[in-house]
Amino acid sequence: MPSPFILDRSSVTQIMAWVLAALLPAIATYVWLFGPGILVTLSLATVTALAAEAAMLKVRGYPVQPFLLDLSAIVTAWLLALSLPSLAPWWLIITGTLFAIVVAKHLYGGLGQNIFNPAMVGYAVLIVSFPVQMTHWAGPLELSSAPLTLAQSTSVIFGDDVPKSTLDAVTMATPLDSLRTGLLRQLTVDEVMTAPIFGRFGGTGFEWLAAAFLLGGLLLWALRIISWHVPLTFLAGVWLTAGFLHFYDAGRFGPPWFHLFAPSVMLGAFFIATDPVSGATTPRGKLIFGLSAGFLTMAIRTWGGFPDGVAFAILLMNLCVPLIDQYTQPRIYGGARKAKEPPA
Amino acid sequence: MSRELFKFKGGVHPPEHKAESNGRPIHAAPLPRKLVIPLRQHIGNPAKPVVEVGERVLKGQMIAAADGPISTAVHASSSGTVTAIDLQPVPHVSGLPDLCITIETDGRDEWIAHAPLDYRAMAPADLRTKLRDLGLAGLGGAVFPTGAKLNPGASGHCPTLIINGGECEPWITCDDVLMRHHADEILQGMAVMRHMMGSTEILVGIEDNKPEALDSMRSAAAKLDFAVEIIAVPTLYPSGGAKQMTEILTGKQVPSGKRSTDVGLQVFNVGTAYALARAVHHGEPLISRLVTVTGHVLRPQNFEVLIGTPMHTLITLAGDRDGTTGVLMGGPMMGMPMPTLDAPVVKATNCLLVESKELFPPLPKALPCIRCTRCADACPAELQPQELFRFAKAGDFGRAQEYHLFDCIECGCCSYVCPSHIPLVDFYRYAKSEIWAHEKDKRAADLARERHEFRQFRQEREKTEKAEKLAAKAQAKRAELAAEPAVVGAAPSDADAKKALIAAALARAQAKKSDAAPKNVDHLTPEQLQQIDEIEARRAKIRELARQPLESEEKNT
Numbered sequence: 001m002p003s004p005f006i007l008d009r010s011s012v013t014q015i016m017a018w019v020l021a022a023l024l025p026a027i028a029t030y031v032w033l034f035g036p037g038i039l040v041t042l043s044l045a046t047v048t049a050l051a052a053e054a055a056m057l058k059v060r061g062y063p064v065q066p067f068l069l070d071l072s073a074i075v076t077a078w079l080l081a082l083s084l085p086s087l088a089p090w091w092l093i094i095t096g097t098l099f100a101i102v103v104a105k106h107l108y109g110g111l112g113q114n115i116f117n118p119a120m121v122g123y124a125v126l127i128v129s130f131p132v133q134m135t136h137w138a139g140p141l142e143l144s145s146a147p148l149t150l151a152q153s154t155s156v157i158f159g160d161d162v163p164k165s166t167l168d169a170v171t172m173a174t175p176l177d178s179l180r181t182g183l184l185r186q187l188t189v190d191e192v193m194t195a196p197i198f199g200r201f202g203g204t205g206f207e208w209l210a211a212a213f214l215l216g217g218l219l220l221w222a223l224r225i226i227s228w229h230v231p232l233t234f235l236a237g238v239w240l241t242a243g244f245l246h247f248y249d250a251g252r253f254g255p256p257w258f259h260l261f262a263p264s265v266m267l268g269a270f271f272i273a274t275d276p277v278s279g280a281t282t283p284r285g286k287l288i289f290g291l292s293a294g295f296l297t298m299a300i301r302t303w304g305g306f307p308d309g310v311a312f313a314i315l316l317m318n319l320c321v322p323l324i325d326q327y328t329q330p331r332i333y334g335g336a337r338k339a340k341e342p343p344a
Numbered sequence: 345m346s347r348e349l350f351k352f353k354g355g356v357h358p359p360e361h362k363a364e365s366n367g368r369p370i371h372a373a374p375l376p377r378k379l380v381i382p383l384r385q386h387i388g389n390p391a392k393p394v395v396e397v398g399e400r401v402l403k404g405q406m407i408a409a410a411d412g413p414i415s416t417a418v419h420a421s422s423s424g425t426v427t428a429i430d431l432q433p434v435p436h437v438s439g440l441p442d443l444c445i446t447i448e449t450d451g452r453d454e455w456i457a458h459a460p461l462d463y464r465a466m467a468p469a470d471l472r473t474k475l476r477d478l479g480l481a482g483l484g485g486a487v488f489p490t491g492a493k494l495n496p497g498a499s500g501h502c503p504t505l506i507i508n509g510g511e512c513e514p515w516i517t518c519d520d521v522l523m524r525h526h527a528d529e530i531l532q533g534m535a536v537m538r539h540m541m542g543s544t545e546i547l548v549g550i551e552d553n554k555p556e557a558l559d560s561m562r563s564a565a566a567k568l569d570f571a572v573e574i575i576a577v578p579t580l581y582p583s584g585g586a587k588q589m590t591e592i593l594t595g596k597q598v599p600s601g602k603r604s605t606d607v608g609l610q611v612f613n614v615g616t617a618y619a620l621a622r623a624v625h626h627g628e629p630l631i632s633r634l635v636t637v638t639g640h641v642l643r644p645q646n647f648e649v650l651i652g653t654p655m656h657t658l659i660t661l662a663g664d665r666d667g668t669t670g671v672l673m674g675g676p677m678m679g680m681p682m683p684t685l686d687a688p689v690v691k692a693t694n695c696l697l698v699e700s701k702e703l704f705p706p707l708p709k710a711l712p713c714i715r716c717t718r719c720a721d722a723c724p725a726e727l728q729p730q731e732l733f734r735f736a737k738a739g740d741f742g743r744a745q746e747y748h749l750f751d752c753i754e755c756g757c758c759s760y761v762c763p764s765h766i767p768l769v770d771f772y773r774y775a776k777s778e779i780w781a782h783e784k785d786k787r788a789a790d791l792a793r794e795r796h797e798f799r800q801f802r803q804e805r806e807k808t809e810k811a812e813k814l815a816a817k818a819q820a821k822r823a824e825l826a827a828e829p830a831v832v833g834a835a836p837s838d839a840d841a842k843k844a845l846i847a848a849a850l851a852r853a854q855a856k857k858s859d860a861a862p863k864n865v866d867h868l869t870p871e872q873l874q875q876i877d878e879i880e881a882r883r884a885k886i887r888e889l890a891r892q893p894l895e896s897e898e899k900n901t
Contacts, residue, residue, distance in 0.1 A: 003754075003756050004769065005672065005704050006676045007765060008356065011764075067711075111711070112712035112713050279715075282728065331726065332600065332727055332751055334598055334599045334600030334601070335600060
């Protein structure tokens with residue numbers, strides 16, 4: 001064996017475990033403010049992801065155990081589950097997870113080889129294919145007349161035939177969706193935002209979920225698992241774009257803090273855009289990646305066909321990573337920038 | 345300390361493990377019965393033997409002479425009889441045996457006559473040659489011939505002289521112990537360096553995990569009649585790398601592909617300064633050095649060891665233990681495993697690190713790269729190791745070079761931090777060797793093409809010359825005939841001229857024909873091809889021998 005002969009005590013498993021741990025505050029907040037339904041979604045996505053991962057490893061002739069233990073499949077499952085509506089039907093969860101693990105991850109070569117963030121691919125496939133089911137968001141408990149228990153949530157998720165009236169009683173348009181439809185109905189931002197779904201910064205309940213994601217993200221930053229570059233520039237991209245639009249016409253464009261404190265933005269900035277595999281690697285590249293993804297998020301929210309744009313923004317930027325990396329190579333020790341001839 | 349220190353980018357802080365061996369006093373290792381002294385212990389041309397088998401040699405006698413300016417001599421470490429000049433196992437990363445001179449010692453340890461050098465009176469070039477003949481080479485790791493490095497270049501002076509006492513690699517303490525016990529001699533050697541380099545600023549960088557060494561060096565420096573700054577630098581691997589130490593102390597980076605003297609500074613290891621003092625003030629060649637023996641042994645410590653001493657004797661001295669899994673020469677970050685402990689201690693041997701399963705558990709299996717860029721954060725050369733890995737793995741060596749593969753110093757920081765446990769440095773070594781091999785092939789092909797083209801040109805030229813000669817001859821003949829028409833008559837003259845014209849035209853046509861069908865290497869017989877191959881192989885070998893790696897930087901680990 002060649003040098004070096006010692007290793008730091010880090011591992012992929014350790015990194016993934018910390019990412020999962022950093023999601024726990026958000027999951028707890030989710031349960032507290034929106035009910036226990038998310039636990040069912042998380043569990044179903046986890047089981048599906050592990051089964052798909054094991055099957056794909058087997059098919060591809062890789063050792064199953066070390067790759068299952070790297071926990072990367074669970075991270076994908078949780079990120080997807082937290083992006084999905086909390087009362088999405090079971091088949092939606094399974095379809096999205098399968099697509100993320102089988103197509104976006106393994107058909108591209110498995111861990112470390114995927115160009116796109118698998119969870120976001122799964123999400124994008126679902127929102128494009130099943131837009132109606134992707135609106136099954138449970139409203140925050142404080143606005144709900146009859147909160148669902150764990151058993152009720154389970155039966156909603158697994159119910160083959162949930163009456164539309166039942167669903168309508170427990171689901172609610174998200175704040176972003178409400179803003180979008182309100183603005184489409186020619187209401188001003190101020191008029192739309194008088195609805196109870198809008199809270200102090202973001203949406204009622206949703207803003208606390210966003211704060212919990214922020215807390216987890218700061219934990220990852222403090223542990224040096226992620227660097228500040230992508231989250232900060234992503235948030236800056238969202239805030240600056242939203243701020244500019246709001247300043248330009250406060251009646252037609254929502255306030256920047258509202259856009260910033262959407263859970264999807266915090267989840268995207270700290271947990272998804274920071275995915276090292278599908279993100280930019282150079283310091284300057286990370287700044288460009290984050291800022292552009294933030295800007296694209298707002299562009300899609302404002303002018304696109306979907307209420308939220310985080311997933312598409314990140315996927316679009318994933319596409320640009322090879323280009324960004326190539327043109328943002330940092331200066332090396334001793335200052336050489338151009339290619340050097342090998343010593344004779 | 346008033347001096348502002350700078351930080352180099354990257355670096356890691358592995359467990360230091362210095363306390364195991366730095367507390368015990370220096371012990372002189374006993375004289376072994378047999379010394380095996382390799383001829384290639386330094387960067388540059390191997391030394392050429394100047395003794396014969398059966399010859400009696402004295403301690404300090406030159407047994408192999410330096411070959412060229414980038415080379416150093418090799419000396420008998422003790423008195424005895426030369427019993428063999430042949431291939432023996434040596435500590436080299438290739439694991440291949442190399443030419444060595446074996447001396448059966450007689451136990452008398454009888455010195456050859458030697459005297460101090462009056463270095464101030466000597467011409468710098470003569471002094472450099474003398475130091476080369478005393479076998480001095482950098483003891484920090486790279487073993488670059490010291491004489492060649494003690495050259496300030498055209499400007500005649502090198503403003504800044506840096507003495508490197510970083511010793512950042514875990515486990516190794518030979519420099520630490522040397523500074524504790526021989527600070528005066530180190531500074532004497534430094535004074536010689538100052539004289540030769542014409543330096544005005546002298547900086548000694550020592551990692552702050554060696555407070556005793558710092559104290560000892562400071563009190564020794566206080567006795568000098570010129571200013572020397574003894575500077576504690578933060579403990580961070582690889583601060584003892586020459587480039588990193590330079591940046592810490594001066595904030596300057598040595599430009600990629602240039603030498604440190606180009607930016608007005610030169611770096612020497614403390615051990616080299618000590619060896620220089622012994623050489624100049626006592627006339628002693630480099631025949632011994634300090635070696636740390638540590639790790640899985642009963643009494644980890646530093647020994648003063650004669651060059652050529654078999655490694656296993658040192659491990660026995662330090663107390664070998666059950667459960668030894670291997671021995672490294674050097675530290676855990678850049679050291680190399682020793683295939684056999686019969687290999688001798690050489691000038692580059694700073695440490696023998698005995699491994700056990702507890703101290704050095706087997707490394708976990710590598711997982712795929714997840715592009716986390718921890719390696720890039722740790723890289724002191726400020727490279728993008730994850731990209732270099734990708735290119736090296738894909739065999740895309742051109743891209744690897746574009747991404748500055750050859751600026752990699754192989755310090756191992758990237759591999760150390762990699763959460764996927766990828767042996768990154770190994771991939772870079774592989775890519776470098778592939779590129780070197782490719783360059784060699786390319787040069788050989790270029791040479792063959794040049795020779796072929798010249799041959800074609802020569803053949804063509806010969807044909808043209810021949811045709812011209814023929815035409816000139818015909819012309820002369822015609823002129824001759826035309827000159828005597830009265831004698832023979834006009835008719836035969838006409839016929840002859842026609843003949844000459846035809847001959848010239850034939851010659852031209854022939855020349856043209858041979859042009860149209862050049863004899864190139866496509867139509868060679870297998871015998872000819874084989875002959876060419878053999879010639880090429882011989883040439884390649886000669887070229888390789890002639891072209892030694894020129895490492896201007898002394899690495900100090």
